[in-house]
Amino acid sequence: MASSRLLMIIAIVAVFVPSILAAEHMVGDKTGWTPGFDYQTWAHGKAFLVGDTLVFKYTPGEHNVLRVNGTGFQECKAANDTVPLSTGNDVIPLSTPGRKWYICGVAKHCESGNQKLFITVLPQSASPATSPSPTPTGTSPSGAAGNFASRYYGFIVAIVGILG
Numbered sequence: 105m106a107s108s109r110l111l112m113i114i115a116i117v118a119v120f121v122p123s124i125l126a127a128e129h130m131v132g133d134k135t136g137w138t139p140g141f142d143y144q145t146w147a148h149g150k151a152f153l154v155g156d157t158l159v160f161k162y163t164p165g166e167h168n169v170l171r172v173n174g175t176g177f178q179e180c181k182a183a184n185d186t187v188p189l190s191t192g193n194d195v196i197p198l199s200t201p202g203r204k205w206y207i208c209g210v211a212k213h214c215e216s217g218n219q220k221l222f223i224t225v226l227p228q229s230a231s232p233a234t235s236p237s238p239t240p241t242g243t244s245p246s247g248a249a250g251n252f253a254s255r256y257y258g259f260i261v262a263i264v265g266i267l268g
């Protein structure tokens with residue numbers, strides 16, 4: 105019966121979409137936020153979408169998180185007025201698309217330990233990513249629709265299965 109099938113789909117969407125739409129990226133996975141870890145390799149091939157969050161985990165006092173610009177990333181320098189995050193469980197919502205840079209401001213962790221992260225946040229809407237990125241990584245999907253589809257492929261298949 106078509107209408108009960110439709111209700112079932114609506115119920116599934118209502119339950120699962122809010123939680124799957126926002127991905128939480130644990131920076132460094134089990135390693136967390138520390139010197140000597142390759143955060144660029146960690147970030148490579150991951151899709152960071154608007155609405156997702158980054159979580160920086162570390163022992164409070166040992167590290168912190170500073171948002172910087174591209175120059176600050178290269179030079180391991182934050183602007184004077186940058187307020188460090190320092191709880192050890194710092195949750196950063198990715199609310200706008202574009203490039204984001206984060207460094208640790210403690211001691212020489214950024215300079216000597218490469219404790220820095222650079223990501224590109226992609227829009228979640230159907231319009232293609234407009235970032236004039238000079239980094240042809242080859243792994244990024246052609247647009248936001250592609251990002252969305254690849255992440256939620258299983259979910260979409262399930263819906264199509266119910267429909268069929």
Ligand SMILES: *[C@@H]1O[C@H](CO)[C@@H](O)[C@H](O)[C@H]1NC(C)=O
Nearest residue numbers: 173174175176181182183184
């Ligand atoms: C980057 O941030 C520094 C402060 O750390 C600032 O002096 C500089 O103008 C910024 N560069 C750009 C391109 O915004």
Ligand SMILES: *[C@@H]1O[C@H](CO)[C@@H](O)[C@H](O)[C@H]1NC(C)=O
Nearest residue numbers: 176181182183184185186187
């Ligand atoms: C940043 O700090 C330096 C000294 O450490 C000072 O000379 C400079 O004026 C400060 N800049 C701002 C924008 O507060």
Ligand SMILES: [Cu+2]
Nearest residue numbers: 167208210213
């Ligand atoms: Cu550190």
